[in-house]
Amino acid sequence: MATPTEIQARADAIQWFHSIPLGDGVVTKGLAEKALPESCFPDVSGKSVLDIGAWDGYYSFMAERLGAGRQVALDHYAWGVDFVARGAYWNKCAAEGVLPDQSLDLTDFWQPDLPGRRGFELASEVLGSAVTPLVTDFATTDIEALGTFDVVFYLGVLYHMKEPLTCLERLRAVTGEVAVIETEAVHLQHLEHESLAQFYAGGDLNADFGNWYVPNETGLHAMCRAAGFTSVKTVLGPPLPGPMQPESLPTRLGRKIGKIPRRDHLSAPSVRYRAVVHAFP
Numbered sequence: 138m139a140t141p142t143e144i145q146a147r148a149d150a151i152q153w154f155h156s157i158p159l160g161d162g163v164v165t166k167g168l169a170e171k172a173l174p175e176s177c178f179p180d181v182s183g184k185s186v187l188d189i190g191a192w193d194g195y196y197s198f199m200a201e202r203l204g205a206g207r208q209v210a211l212d213h214y215a216w217g218v219d220f221v222a223r224g225a226y227w228n229k230c231a232a233e234g235v236l237p238d239q240s241l242d243l244t245d246f247w248q249p250d251l252p253g254r255r256g257f258e259l260a261s262e263v264l265g266s267a268v269t270p271l272v273t274d275f276a277t278t279d280i281e282a283l284g285t286f287d288v289v290f291y292l293g294v295l296y297h298m299k300e301p302l303t304c305l306e307r308l309r310a311v312t313g314e315v316a317v318i319e320t321e322a323v324h325l326q327h328l329e330h331e332s333l334a335q336f337y338a339g340g341d342l343n344a345d346f347g348n349w350y351v352p353n354e355t356g357l358h359a360m361c362r363a364a365g366f367t368s369v370k371t372v373l374g375p376p377l378p379g380p381m382q383p384e385s386l387p388t389r390l391g392r393k394i395g396k397i398p399r400r401d402h403l404s405a406p407s408v409r410y411r412a413v414v415h416a417f418p
């Protein structure tokens with residue numbers, strides 16, 4: 138029986154995306170920002186759950202802890218792509234002002250031994266989990282063979298999709314009761330009722346060449362309905378209007394030397410945030 142210190146040491150030897158409590162004070166050191174609270178999720182007890190883009194499996198294990206039934210954690214990209222080699226290539230492309238060839242992800246940067254799944258595997262072992270991992274690309278996998286699940290998580294995936302509407306249609310096809318969709322979103326003041334999505338190309342969003350579309354709340358609801366969901370409920374919406382955030386030191390310095398124009402917070406704010414909606418078939 139391994140001690141907590143031994144388990145922590147095994148965890149620390151892995152690069153994690155999620156911070157997962159493994160019991161006895163052991164927590165994995167993930168890079169991701171704070172996880173969504175349980176209140177963002179429907180009741181999963183006794184439900185079958187599919188977690189698309191599961192990565193280290195934080196939300197799969199959360200659902201299992203909350204009493205979910207049959208569970209599948211689906212991913213491929215983060216489990217197989219060599220992020221260090223790809224990062225160096227992307228930096229070179231950015232420096233040269235050219236777009237990267239993203240097909241290299243599945244050739245030159247693909248590691249068939251799936252080192253990116255080690256976190257999921259260790260967490261699964263320590264937690265004694267029965268969640269089944271499935272390596273496949275949800276954008277192209279055979280969804281009839283995948284079948285339907287009562288609850289489907291689609292968290293942090295939509296803005297990575299080049300064809301978001303097609304992917305939402307596929308999501309609709311595998312959803313029995315409710316899909317939980319979390320995505321990068323934008324709030325554009327005075328345009329709240331317009332159905333909009335920003336398009337990012339060339340690594341403009343968080344220097345990630347794999348980020349494409351960022352909808353506003355109305356646009357996200359419209360896309361879900363266009364994909365066949367009959368109703369959509371916002372669970373996490375745009376931040377409430379509040380006082381202007383203090384500017385960072387580089388911004389203040391930039392303004393001092395005249396390089397950064399002052400933004401009129403009240404007339405033209407554009408605020409990005411993470412939206413969560415529940416979409417019902």
Ligand SMILES: C[S@@+](CC[C@H](N)C(=O)[O-])C[C@H]1O[C@@H](n2cnc3c(N)ncnc32)[C@H](O)[C@@H]1O
Pocket residue numbers: 169189190191192211212213214215216273274275276277291292293294297
């Ligand atoms: C930003 S991470 C989000 C991870 C996790 N769902 C969360 O919200 O914390 C995006 C995840 O989606 C996965 N992903 C991206 N495209 C995918 C696809 N076409 N099929 C399956 N997984 C995909 C990535 O590999 C990665 O694990």
